[in-house]
Amino acid sequence: MPLPTPDQFRAMIEAAAAGRFAYPAVNVTSTQTLNAAIRGLAEAGADGIVQVTTGGAAYLAGPAADPVLGARAFAAAAHELAAAAPVFVALHTDHVPAEKADGFLRPLLAESAARVRAGGVPLFHSQMFDGSTLPLEDNLRASARWLDLAHAAHVVLELEVGVVGGAEDDVDGTRAEPERLYTTSDDLLRTAAALGAGERGRYLLAATFGNVHGSHAPGQVRLRPEILRDGQEALARARPGARFDYVFHGSSGSTVAELEAAIGYGVVKVNLDTDAQYAFTRAVASHVLDHWDGVLRVDGGLGDKGAYDPRAWGRRAEAAMADRVAEAAEQLGAAGRSLA
Numbered sequence: 001m002p003l004p005t006p007d008q009f010r011a012m013i014e015a016a017a018a019g020r021f022a023y024p025a026v027n028v029t030s031t032q033t034l035n036a037a038i039r040g041l042a043e044a045g046a047d048g049i050v051q052v053t054t055g056g057a058a059y060l061a062g063p064a065a066d067p068v069l070g071a072r073a074f075a076a077a078a079h080e081l082a083a084a085a086p087v088f089v090a091l092h093t094d095h096v097p098a099e100k101a102d103g104f105l106r107p108l109l110a111e112s113a114a115r116v117r118a119g120g121v122p123l124f125h126s127q128m129f130d131g132s133t134l135p136l137e138d139n140l141r142a143s144a145r146w147l148d149l150a151h152a153a154h155v156v157l158e159l160e161v162g163v164v165g166g167a168e169d170d171v172d173g174t175r176a177e178p179e180r181l182y183t184t185s186d187d188l189l190r191t192a193a194a195l196g197a198g199e200r201g202r203y204l205l206a207a208t209f210g211n212v213h214g215s216h217a218p219g220q221v222r223l224r225p226e227i228l229r230d231g232q233e234a235l236a237r238a239r240p241g242a243r244f245d246y247v248f249h250g251s252s253g254s255t256v257a258e259l260e261a262a263i264g265y266g267v268v269k270v271n272l273d274t275d276a277q278y279a280f281t282r283a284v285a286s287h288v289l290d291h292w293d294g295v296l297r298v299d300g301g302l303g304d305k306g307a308y309d310p311r312a313w314g315r316r317a318e319a320a321m322a323d324r325v326a327e328a329a330e331q332l333g334a335a336g337r338s339l340a
């Protein structure tokens with residue numbers, strides 16, 4: 001199945017909002033983890049999203065360590081590999097902080113705009129601008145400028161209002177004031193005033209409600225998904241018929257009840273990173289522990305090529321991560337609902 005067109009991607013978002021489900025958005029850092037994510041979505045019969053952070057993109061670029069190069073290489077591989085899947089796989093770039101946005105978003109959006117002008121599809125279906133470290137008015141002013149550029153390239157913009165706690169790649173929310181982890185209805189109405197509610201270009205909104213990147217001991221994170229409901233109600237009062245399409249960052253370790261509440265209040269994209277990373281690496285550890293005398297050349301022995309061939313542990317790792325992605329698709333209600 002070719003990747004969704006921009007219209008088909010918008011139809012995916014509409015279907016999720018109308019059907020009260022959400023897409024898993026799986027962070028990947030290699031073609032192995034990309035294939036694992038595609039496989040998990042296909043196994044679940046779910047459409048979904050694969051995404052890279054700027055740090056993941058820099059890693060993908062190998063010795064060049066250039067996030068733009070890595071993002072372009074990722075997109076090129078994904079356009080080929082995802083086309084073989086029976087479901088729609090959309091491509092996204094995750095957090096880019098304000099100070100890095102010019103060097104990352106601008107060239108990628110320019111390339112998408114050129115591709116669209118030539119009758120093709122954009123490089124990415126959506127891209128995030130994370131201005132959450134800026135004062136809100138500055139964040140919204142910058143987000144509105146990026147929305148114009150993204151819209152012109154047929155790309156959906158994701159922006160963040162509030163701060164996600166914890167740390168992930170270039171994003172460090174570990175020192176955020178606790179109250180900044182929670183968006184307010186007033187913040188959300190100011191967002192709609194600055195960016196519209198879809199008429200100036202579609203955007204996805206990472207409105208924070210206590211989310212934290214990474215995994216945490218039970219009780220350490222206090223999610224308040226009702227913040228999302230209150231924001232929808234405030235928006236509907238201000239603009240009848242309008243809605244926010246929310247994104248849930250830091251989902252790893254959340255309870256089913258928390259996920260269901262957030263999706264019920266309009267979350268259409270749920271990022272999955274930490275748990276997918278762990279599933280992949282846990283399987284590698286199992287392989288090494290199960291076959292230690294094959295993966296190692298012990299006491300002058302030869303080891304076992306069948307055990308140390310990177311495909312041997314790679315296949316186990318991909319299968320384990322695919323299972324976790326399929327589980328996420330089930331939990332989020334996306335399984336069996338592909339529009340492809």
Ligand SMILES: [Zn+2]
Pocket residue numbers: 095164168213249250271
């Ligand atoms: Zn995030």
